[in-house]
Amino acid sequence: MTRSNGNSVEVENLVKRFGDFTAVDRISFQTRTGEVFGFLGPNGSGKSTTIRILCGLLRPTSGRAIVAGYDVVQSPELIRRNIGYMSQKFSLYADLTVFENLRFYAGMYGVPAAELRGRIDWALEMAGLRGRESNLTGTLAGGWKQRLALGCAVLHRPPIVFLDEPTSGVDPLSRRLFWELIQRMSGDGVTIFVTTHYMDEAEYCNRLALMNGGKLIALGTPTELKLGSIQGWLLLLECDRLGEAIERLRRFDGVRDVAVFGNALHLVVSDAAAAPAIRAALEADAISVTSLQPIRPSLEDAFVALTTGRGANCPSELPS
Amino acid sequence: MIERLRQILVKEFIHLFRDKHARFSLIVPPLLQMLIFGYAATYEVNRVSTAVLDFDHSPESREFLERFSASSRFQVRYILQNESQITSLLDHRRVVLVLQIQPGFAELLRKGRTAPVQAVLDGTDSNTALIAAGYINQIATRFAQDYQLQLADRLRPALMTFAPRIELQERPWYNANLEGRWFFVPGVIGTVLLVTVITLTAFAVVREREIGTLEQLMVTPISPAELIVGKTLPFLLVGLATVIITAIAGTLWFQVPFRGNVFVLLLGTTLFLSSALGVGLLISTICWTQQQSFSLAFFYVTPAIMLSGFGYPIASMPHALQLITYLDPLRFYLVVLRGTFIKGVGLGVLWPQMLAMTLLGSGALTLATLRFHKTLD
Numbered sequence: 001m002t003r004s005n006g007n008s009v010e011v012e013n014l015v016k017r018f019g020d021f022t023a024v025d026r027i028s029f030q031t032r033t034g035e036v037f038g039f040l041g042p043n044g045s046g047k048s049t050t051i052r053i054l055c056g057l058l059r060p061t062s063g064r065a066i067v068a069g070y071d072v073v074q075s076p077e078l079i080r081r082n083i084g085y086m087s088q089k090f091s092l093y094a095d096l097t098v099f100e101n102l103r104f105y106a107g108m109y110g111v112p113a114a115e116l117r118g119r120i121d122w123a124l125e126m127a128g129l130r131g132r133e134s135n136l137t138g139t140l141a142g143g144w145k146q147r148l149a150l151g152c153a154v155l156h157r158p159p160i161v162f163l164d165e166p167t168s169g170v171d172p173l174s175r176r177l178f179w180e181l182i183q184r185m186s187g188d189g190v191t192i193f194v195t196t197h198y199m200d201e202a203e204y205c206n207r208l209a210l211m212n213g214g215k216l217i218a219l220g221t222p223t224e225l226k227l228g229s230i231q232g233w234l235l236l237l238e239c240d241r242l243g244e245a246i247e248r249l250r251r252f253d254g255v256r257d258v259a260v261f262g263n264a265l266h267l268v269v270s271d272a273a274a275a276p277a278i279r280a281a282l283e284a285d286a287i288s289v290t291s292l293q294p295i296r297p298s299l300e301d302a303f304v305a306l307t308t309g310r311g312a313n314c315p316s317e318l319p320s
Numbered sequence: 321m322i323e324r325l326r327q328i329l330v331k332e333f334i335h336l337f338r339d340k341h342a343r344f345s346l347i348v349p350p351l352l353q354m355l356i357f358g359y360a361a362t363y364e365v366n367r368v369s370t371a372v373l374d375f376d377h378s379p380e381s382r383e384f385l386e387r388f389s390a391s392s393r394f395q396v397r398y399i400l401q402n403e404s405q406i407t408s409l410l411d412h413r414r415v416v417l418v419l420q421i422q423p424g425f426a427e428l429l430r431k432g433r434t435a436p437v438q439a440v441l442d443g444t445d446s447n448t449a450l451i452a453a454g455y456i457n458q459i460a461t462r463f464a465q466d467y468q469l470q471l472a473d474r475l476r477p478a479l480m481t482f483a484p485r486i487e488l489q490e491r492p493w494y495n496a497n498l499e500g501r502w503f504f505v506p507g508v509i510g511t512v513l514l515v516t517v518i519t520l521t522a523f524a525v526v527r528e529r530e531i532g533t534l535e536q537l538m539v540t541p542i543s544p545a546e547l548i549v550g551k552t553l554p555f556l557l558v559g560l561a562t563v564i565i566t567a568i569a570g571t572l573w574f575q576v577p578f579r580g581n582v583f584v585l586l587l588g589t590t591l592f593l594s595s596a597l598g599v600g601l602l603i604s605t606i607c608w609t610q611q612q613s614f615s616l617a618f619f620y621v622t623p624a625i626m627l628s629g630f631g632y633p634i635a636s637m638p639h640a641l642q643l644i645t646y647l648d649p650l651r652f653y654l655v656v657l658r659g660t661f662i663k664g665v666g667l668g669v670l671w672p673q674m675l676a677m678t679l680l681g682s683g684a685l686t687l688a689t690l691r692f693h694k695t696l697d
Contacts, residue, residue, distance in 0.1 A: 055539045077541060085539040089532030095338050096331065107327030108540035153536075 008033055008160045008191035009054060014063035016049050023049040025214035026063065031193065031207075033159075036186050038205030039195040042307060045211040047195040051164050054193070055085045068160055081109075084153035088165035090145045092152065094138030098129050101137055101152055109156035123151030126181060143174025150181065154190075161185065163194040167201065179204050199300045208299075212307045222299055229302035232256060233272040237265040238290040245287050252281055259304050266301055324542055328550030332524065336554065346558065350512040350566050357508040358574045361631075362500035365451040370417045371398035371409055378426030384437070384463055385419065393455045406440060416442045417452055429467060494662045502577070505570040506657040507630045509563055510650055513589070514596055515621055517559045521600025522613040524551055530609060544693050552597045559593045560586065567661075579664025588656035588670065591677035595649035598684025605691040624650050649680045 009031040016024040024046045031037045039047045052058045054067050056076030065072040068082035092101050102120045111119050124130045127147035132140075137148065146166065154161055163182075167175045179201065186192050186206075194205070202208055203222050210218040210225070218225055239245050242265065249258045249267060255278065257268040267278070272294050279289050297305075337343055370388060374381050388394045398415060400406070409415045418440040428435040439456050441449040465485075495502045528534040537547060563585070570576045599620060607613035626632065627641065628650035634642055645651045652673040659665045659673075667674065 057535065057538055077543070080539055080541045083539065085536070087532055087535060091532040091536035093331065093335070093533060094531075096334055100331070100334065104327050104331050105540070107323055108537065108542055110324070110541060 008068060009037075009193060010064075010066040011050075011054075012064040014050070014053065014065055015061045016046075016053060016058065017061045022214050024053070024060075027211075027214075027216040029209055029216060029219055031191055033191055034186055034189045035206040036182060036192045036194065036204060038202050038208040039193065039211065040202055040208055040303065041195075041211030046214040047211050048164055050211070051085075051162050051193065051195060055083060055162055056080060068158075081156070082158050082160065084150075084156070084158040084161040086149050086153040086161070086163050086166055088168045090142075090149035092137045092145060092149055095136065097134045097136055098124070098140070098148060099133040101148065102155065105152040106155045111156055119155050119157075123148075123155055127151045128177075141174075142170045143177065146170050146174060146178060147181065150178070154185070158190070160191045160193065163192065165195050165197065167196065167198065175201070199298065199303065202299050210303065210306055218302075218306050225302045225306075226297045226299055229305045230268060230297045232268055232270045233294055234297045234301060235267040235269055235272070235275060235278075235292060236261075236295045237267055237278075237292050238263065239265070239282060239287050239292075240290075241287050244285065245282060248282060248285055248287070249278070252278060257305065257308075259301075261300070266295075268305070321546065324546050325550055325553075328546070329554055332550065332554040335524070336520075336558065346516075346562075347565070350516065350562055351569055353512050354505065354508050354566050354569055355573075357504050358501055358570070361504040361508075363447065363451070364500055365448050365455070366393060367395045368393060368417055368448070368452045368455075369415045370394045370396045370419065371400050371406070371415045372396055373400040373403065373406070373418060373420040375423045376421045376425040380426035380429050380467075381421045384421065384425075384460075387459050387463055388419065391455070391459060393452075410440070410442050413442070416445075416448060417456070419456075432471070501574050502662055503658070505574050505576045506661040507654055509566045509570065510592075510628070510653050510657050511625050511630055512566060513559055513562055513592070513653075514624060514650055515617075516562055517555050517593055517596040518600040518603065518621060519614065519617050520555045520558065521552060521597050522603040522607065522617055523610055524555070525601065525604035526607050526610050526613045529604075544689075548601070548689055548692060552601065555597060555600070556590070556593050559596070560589060563589045570661075576661060578661050580660030581666055584666050584670065585656065585660040587667075588653060588660070588674060588677065591674055591681055592649055592653040592656075594681030595677060595684045598681060598686075598688045601688035601692060602684065605688065624648050627651065628654055630654060646676070647680065649677050649684075652676045652680075 009029075011030070012028050013026050014024055014028070015022065015026055027046075027050065039050070041047050049058065053060050053072060054065055056067075056072050056079050059073060067079045070078045070082070072079060093104070096104065099120070102123055103116075106116055106119060124133065127144065127150070129135075129140075129144060129148060129151075132144075137145065140148065150163075150166070167178055170178070175198075182192055182194070183204065194201075196202060205222065207219065207221055208225055209216055218229065220228065237245070237249075242260065242263075245265065246258050246260075249255045249265070254270050254274045255267050256270060257266075259266045269275075269278075275292055275294075279292050282289050335342070336346065372385050372388070374385060385396070389396045394417070398405075398409060400409075400418070403420070406418050406420075409418065418438075420438040420440065422436065422438075425435045425437070437460065439453065441453060443449045492498050525534070528537070567578065567585070571578050600617070603613050603616045603620070607616055627634070627637075627645045627648045629645070630650070634645050634651065637645070655673045656670050656677075659670050663669075
């Protein structure tokens, strides 16, 4: 029952079934102390289920998960003392004031009386809510609620923090502020385990795990994923009549994948030298091409490539 | 442990008292219900709207009908001329009773024979009709008795000394004037308490489930036992306060006596509340939205009140239904309420009810706790 090592979260062949449905399918990974570990994947891919197992809210069907050195099945109550958890709902009491919410959660986490004032002050400072202690929480804007929820979740200085889509429904400026807080906490040695939809946020993570259909399909740094997931070259195509262009390109030998990105298309091709031939083929169909050039793959490209399985390449750290 | 419990209690009481609507709904509905029941709920039947149709036109028939006009139970509003008017009056609910006397009424009486009187009643409200029929019977019997005596007196005065009669001396104990209020006001305390505590408890948990704070609480080191105590204790206190407030209102406003021991009542209330809290908690383990919990609470409360003996005597129910009433904690609590208010009896009499409520309460709480654990998983 001692803290085994620096790895804050160790997961081995974790499975969770609900009836016939396998929500989490034999996933394994380890996090490192003080890293921001991102959990990416489409809705229903098993991210939230995994987080809920790691927090001791759900029992795994099989497999092993060690959080802060404790087994999630054997000692969930010890885990709860050592983690912070914040869900996308920012679970605060709207009819309590900012201070009352903090005071309540401090009580729940058993923050000692001597540290109480200091911890609440710290959380107020962090959330930028100093001077608003007696405001009703329900009247706060989304960004403040979100930072207050984080403050409430880490009042007891947990070494690991789980954040389940912490930035959904929050304005871009608040999102940036929030990520600055996360980076600062990670700098203090706190391990951050975060799920997100946003690709720009994924870039802030030290490492990313990509979930799809309950399986862990890729694990690595953002750069590793970007480079490893795309086999061949990525071309950016700007043209008119996108629909017809997609049809034509799907039939073109050497184009492995076509995906829409805004007003343009991203093509995965085996050889960048095919570009002139592609342009010629499109123009033969009276599609006017504004631009066709090779680009660096973004995380979104990697994400699309990996989750659709088209043009996917094995990243460096695929689980066995 | 104590600190955590203290913080939950503080929080629950803020939820209860900070919001204006919540404060309002805590105090006003119980008092309002008490007022409405105190004034409106009565089985007494007075001023029954009546029509009379007298084909006999004799001194006897007039005297007979006169007794109905003189009674406060009946109000003669129509004197009819023919039978065709009856249907319309009853259809339009203008009258509840039509008394019809056939020609030859007086002649039969004078001959010492049975004289029929027809009483047509609106049976839609069967209770009123039943009670009205009882009063009609009383008046008719009285009239017949008096007429017999008069007749005997006139024919053979000597017989008068031998006329055997029974005189009923009604002595209702505990409620000498048979005030309906004395029956209903303590009962209302029980029903109000049941509704208030079940909905408050169910809502308190389901609301947290809805806004996600229940999940947030479950990742703190709080134990399920602490959570359950923290989620029920406030409503036990609210329930006790409700009883005290409504009891004071009932005794001061409606002059319903409180003859027993306050502590016996509070003990009974606590035992009853353990059942109500258990049921509320049980509802919260089944429901995911406040709307669901509201309809489920309603689903429980209505039969619980019907089977409690609050308005309808249990002894008149079919045997199978009577057995079910033993599962209804309100049934036992009403005995405690009426026992302490009206009869002034103590534990020596009420211990079986206390025991039954203890069993039901611990059963409900155990079941709720087990299910509560399960749903958190």
